[in-house]
Amino acid sequence: MALMLVDSNLKIPVVESFEPLHDRFSRSSENGDRVLNTSHYVEVVMWRWIMLLWTLLALYPNPFVLYISAERAWSPPIDTEAVRHLVATLPDDPRAIEAAVNATVVPYAVPWQTHGVPWYFPTPSEVLAQGQSDCQGRAVVLASILQAKGIPTRFVGSFDHLWVDYPGKHANAIENAATAVATQQADGRYQFKWPKLVEWQKSWEIERAYFWDMMPGWRLMVLLGGWVLLALCRSFWRQPSLIICSRLGPAISIYDGDERLVVSGPGAASSTRPGVTPE
Numbered sequence: 616m617a618l619m620l621v622d623s624n625l626k627i628p629v630v631e632s633f634e635p636l637h638d639r640f641s642r643s644s645e646n647g648d649r650v651l652n653t654s655h656y657v658e659v660v661m662w663r664w665i666m667l668l669w670t671l672l673a674l675y676p677n678p679f680v681l682y683i684s685a686e687r688a689w690s691p692p693i694d695t696e697a698v699r700h701l702v703a704t705l706p707d708d709p710r711a712i713e714a715a716v717n718a719t720v721v722p723y724a725v726p727w728q729t730h731g732v733p734w735y736f737p738t739p740s741e742v743l744a745q746g747q748s749d750c751q752g753r754a755v756v757l758a759s760i761l762q763a764k765g766i767p768t769r770f771v772g773s774f775d776h777l778w779v780d781y782p783g784k785h786a787n788a789i790e791n792a793a794t795a796v797a798t799q800q801a802d803g804r805y806q807f808k809w810p811k812l813v814e815w816q817k818s819w820e821i822e823r824a825y826f827w828d829m830m831p832g833w834r835l836m837v838l839l840g841g842w843v844l845l846a847l848c849r850s851f852w853r854q855p856s857l858i859i860c861s862r863l864g865p866a867i868s869i870y871d872g873d874e875r876l877v878v879s880g881p882g883a884a885s886s887t888r889p890g891v892t893p894e
Contacts, residue, residue: 684736691736697738698763722746729752734826737755754777766781773789775818776821780798
């Protein structure tokens with residue numbers, strides 16, 4: 616049962632039609648007055664949440680994966696024990712270590728390829744077990760190796776990339792202070808700022824290749840198929856709009872969702888649905 620309170624001081628005219636309304640905001644009555652289309656907003660919000668939920672489940676069948684990734688992104692995991700077997704085989708020059716990590720230790724692969732989801736923040740042990748990862752996996756492995764060698768590190772992120780900063784690191788086209796959005800401080804917290812340099816076209820191409828182009832075909836069909844099915848369901852969905860109005864006067868009107876508009880208070884007028892005789 617739907618209930619709605621309308622203060623008659625709002626001066627909304629009585630409308631003698633209770634036909635369902637499905638336009639976005641309001642609709643004109645026969646005399647030209649605008650009337651409230653109240654249930655439309657509930658319907659829109661409901662379907663948007665359903666679409667969002669479907670998108671989440673299609674991309675992350677186990678939503679906990681997304682939660683744990685967000686937690687790790689805020690506090691990237693460092694595991695010096697997981698990389699202990701690599702420390703002795705790598706030189707002490709941090710730039711040489713970074714080159715080795717990117718070239719041979721952790722070949723590049725997006726999360727669609729390694730974990731079957733659009734975004735995942737792995738631990739160093741997970742990266743080494745997979746044998747490949749994206750910039751985040753490379754970053755936690757590199758930071759773990761450098762810290763195992765006693766070299767200080769900090770994480771720096773842009774809109775499209777995460778990297779490790781260390782003493783003597785050389786800036787390049789995608790790893791530099793001008794593109795940085797978040798920089799890890801000595802206490803582990805992050806300092807956020809708007810970057811001085813944002814190449815939107817390049818950023819779009821990176822994100823499209825990372826999230827969209829590498830999505831498995833069957834997952835794309837599941838996602839798009841769900842959207843189409845929900846759109847069809849919504850087109851057949853018909854929820855009558857409740858038009859709750861009263862004449863002028865200090866009264867509160869309540870429509871009980873059954874047959875008539877129940878009005879209380881002095882100076883109020885009552886109304887019923889067409890074909891229903893007032894008591």
